[in-house]
Amino acid sequence: MTTIYQFNINVDTPVVTTTEFCRRTGMKEPTLKEKIKNGEIPTMPKRGKELILINWALYTKQALSQPF
Template sequence: MRPNITITIPTPYLPLEEYCRLTGMKEGTVREMIRDGRMPIRGKGDKPRAGVFINVAALTVEALSESKISLQA
């Protein structure tokens, strides 16, 4: 029997500035990653001037998938 592990993501989306502060990444680097599709963001929908929010939930799923564990979301 496999053990179940629960991972809680307290904030599924982070503003770009907060993500950069927490990770130590430069804002220009993160913006470049967003432009070329390496950084998932929340869609802006019909608000093109809305702030940029990094999709931390998607990054977490990607990281877990790369660890070769069975993932059920």
């Protein structure tokens, strides 16, 4: 027998700053920067000295697709 889970997820904003990401996840900033460098956290394209913006919508989608 297969169990089907249904739930709704609301993404309040598609992108967040690194500071906001750390606040929401509890991840430390150095850890986040390493994960971004390794390509583990999706970010938006960046030009020059713009802030690093994390693609929160894609991160949420990836998290939800993980087996549990």
